[in-house]
Amino acid sequence: MALEDRNRVVILEDRVENISGADFPMSFDGEDVPFHLEGFKKTFDIKIIRLTPTDIEFDLIGVDASIANALRRILISEIPTMAIEKVYMINNTGIMQDEVLAHRLGLIPILADPNEFQWKRPSDPPTDQNTIVFKLDVACAKGRDVPEGETDPKIKYINSSIYSSQLQWDPKGDQETRFAQNPIRPIHDDILITKLRPGQIISCELHCEKGIGKDHAKFSPVATASYRLLPDIQILEDITDDDAELFRDCFPPGVVDIVEEDGVRKAKVINPRKDTVSREVLRHKQFEGKVRLTRVRDHFIFNVESTGIVSPEALVNQALDILIEKCEISKAALDSAVKGNNEEE
Amino acid sequence: MNAPERFEMFLLPDGARKIEITKDPKMPNCLLFKIQREDHTIANILRYKLLKHPQVLFSAYRAPHPLEYYVELKVQTTSRTTPINVMLEAIQSLMLEYGNIRSAFDNELFRLEPTAADGSRRAARAPSTYGGFGSIDASVSEFGISSDISSTRGDRADDVDIDF
Incomplete structure (x- = not known):
């Protein structure tokens, strides 16, 4: 090299x-x-x-x-967030099976500051410090005063499409006062969860827990x-005249421009950042x-790109903190391992 | 049915050591570090940093199996120092670098949007879960005993059990 x-x-x-x-x-x-x-x-x-x-x-x-x-x-x-982890299905007569519905619910980003909650291990009981509860109770019915011959299910039926905005937060313990400023809710109101037809109902209780993306992608704070x-x-x-134009067109717009120097038109790189490195320019013999x-x-x-739970600048800051913390843990572990090895000898 | 528990991926089992050190019988001045519940994230940085050390002759890592949550890092040094010493030096140096990156990022945020950046920094630093870089020297000593290391990040928050 x-x-x-x-x-x-x-x-x-x-x-x-x-x-x-x-x-x-x-x-x-x-x-x-x-x-x-x-x-x-x-x-x-x-x-x-x-x-x-x-x-x-x-x-x-x-x-x-x-x-x-x-x-x-x-x-x-490795950055923690809150996501729906347990779905207690009370009734589901919709077309979507329980497990598929539960999986879809799990992927909905929940706006809740993960730092306000504790980790919940499988053996821990749910408390207001480690669990957020949502309820989903919806039933589809025929709409009233529907004009004859109407085919649009949104007009024909009530609750034909179930959206994330229909999740009802059920505050436990002091959660109502703790999150009075910023109530816990799905980030987006318009995520389609499932579709129902008259007579079908869904009734379930959803428990959100703290987790990391390593465990399940639903916990990942980044899109x-x-x-x-x-x-x-x-x-x-130098690449001049007609060649310069061809050269410019080999790159995305804004990467190369043609400038005039001493009466000669030359290709000049102005913003390489925009380039996709498509290698188109290497296909032409005249640029060899x-x-x-x-x-x-x-x-x-x-x-x-954040999912909206944590701001992007806070994400980078947290990532760096976790990186430092990992080093700290390794260092301390190394110290104690050295101590342990010495004792054994 | 026989799937491993999901938390096994990042929870250190009871009684296990975070780092196990064994001697390599075939290479002089060489140690094998078995780091539990870590992956490429930290192993690759350590390998890179160790290779930059003038006294390091060999440094490489492997993740033996995707379902066994540990990495093995092999380090050989010249006889002027020991693999443990260079490891400590490397980790110390890395922590300083990241602290530097973090403060540079904060400065850059502040330059961009003085008020917004300040707010986000408060939000990111306020929780006790993540100490800022300034607290490193003080917090290292907290990990003196191996049982402390077995705890995960979340355990540091106070345990409050309120049933509802």
Whole structure:
């Protein structure tokens, strides 16, 4: 690997090169690889690109893939939320079987601050500190004054479609006062749970518990959490006139622009971030040897989309806290393991 | 029917050690760390950080089976130090790095939206479940006994049993 390519992943038409990082001791002559924080601080940077109530896009620069990946894994599977875990079916005469209905109910995101609740182990009894109760009591009936020949079930029948807004929160203990400011409810009111026809009823009690995505995907606080590497398009030789136009059209709009320099129209990369690295440009003979597609190996573009239970910036903060906590636990465990081993000897 | 309990994935069984250390008989100065109830998340970072250490000769991990919830990390060092020492150094260094990332993220949030960022930080930090980075040195000593480690994150909240 050449020195200037040390943090570039090179994309060729049929393969990808320089995939593994080389920031280990003795990879390059006379290069010192920093182990401690001072070295890390020199290269590390973080930038928030976009922040909305449900989404965040940020750049994590100067870290290894293992750290970016740990963050992603924790976001998906280790941040706790509340979700429906137990469904006590009292009556269900609808077309949907009990277990399918229960599974659908479980996936509804519930707006409740998970930090306000305790973990519930299988042996623990349900209390107002670890369980949220919802009721679903619905019955479908024929509508009144329905015009002759009407075919739309929404007009013909009452409660023909059951939505998440029909879940009734049943506060226990002091929950009513604890959550007076922000009552517990499904995040979205318009999630279709099932459909009924006149005479069919559903009556059940739902218990929400605290859990993590590792246990079941319904506990995952993110809709998506992913990262990609920043693309870097290197033009090695000027691309002019008609070729420049073809070159520009090889990329998504806004990546390459044509600028005029000394009376010559040249292709210029203006925003490589928008590139999808489709490799279209490598299919054309006239660009052979003139362009190089690369990605920056230590520049991660993170995209986190929350389900709405926890704000995206709080999610990233919590993920980092959990990562630190994992290190703490490992360190303490290591200390005690060393102690234990010494005693045995 | 014979499916493993779901909580076995992240609850350390009673009496089990979080980390078991065994010597590798075939390699000098080499230890095998068996870390219970952890996965690629922490093992891969440790492997990477250990490889950066100048005294480490070999460091690699494996997750032997998807239904056995542990990872094995093998570390070999030069004779100038021990695998346990470099492990401690690596973990310490990682914690500092993450603290750095966290404060950089907070600063960035504050730069973006001074008021909103402040509110979210309060929300994320207020619960006792997640101590901020500032509390690390103090909280490490809490884990002195192995029985403490067997508890999960949730156990730290006070146990209040109110039946309804």
